[in-house]
Amino acid sequence: MTELVKQKRIRFWLRLLFIVVAYGIPFGVLAWRFDFFQFKEAEVKISGVVILLGVLLLFQFRKEVQSWIESWEFSLTKVVLLGLGKVWAFLLALSIITLARYGLTNIEYIVGWISVPQIIAYLFIKPFSEQADYRIKREIRKQEVKEALQESVQPVQSKKRKK
Secondary structure, eight states: OOHHHHHHHHHHHHHHHHHIIIIIHHHHHHHHHHTOEEEETTEEEEOHHHHHHHHHHHHHHHHHHHHHHHTSOSOHHHHHHHHHHHSHHHHHHHHHHHHHHHOGGGHHHHHHHHHHHHHHIIIIIHHHHHHHHHHHHHHHHHHHHHHHHHHHHHHHHHHHHHO
């Protein structure tokens, strides 16, 4: 296994760990605590807490999501998602009002289970993911330089043989 393949695997696992810690754990804990999805007679009800959680997590992750969406080819989905990015503040306000109606006592629990994993993910996992990404790009640049040097040496050697 080459160094590049090894670094790509490390980067993949670090990014997956980042997503699980930053988004999976908070959502899972809050879904369990507040029973987000209530299944009653083939009907699923989603509470206002789920909406707030989704908006808060998207707010945190919006720059990355927005740059990813902007790189897509034109589509109706792209336009709608970029439009949602323009009205996120209203969605957040609506979610907070819904949560206030649900009960302010739960806000501390919700914010705690969102902020602590976010802190861990962004301060302790993402730097290692970025470092792996840097190493991969560096290794690719090294390979490109080696290839360029080999290509420039081959024509010189063939000219010497012709003489």
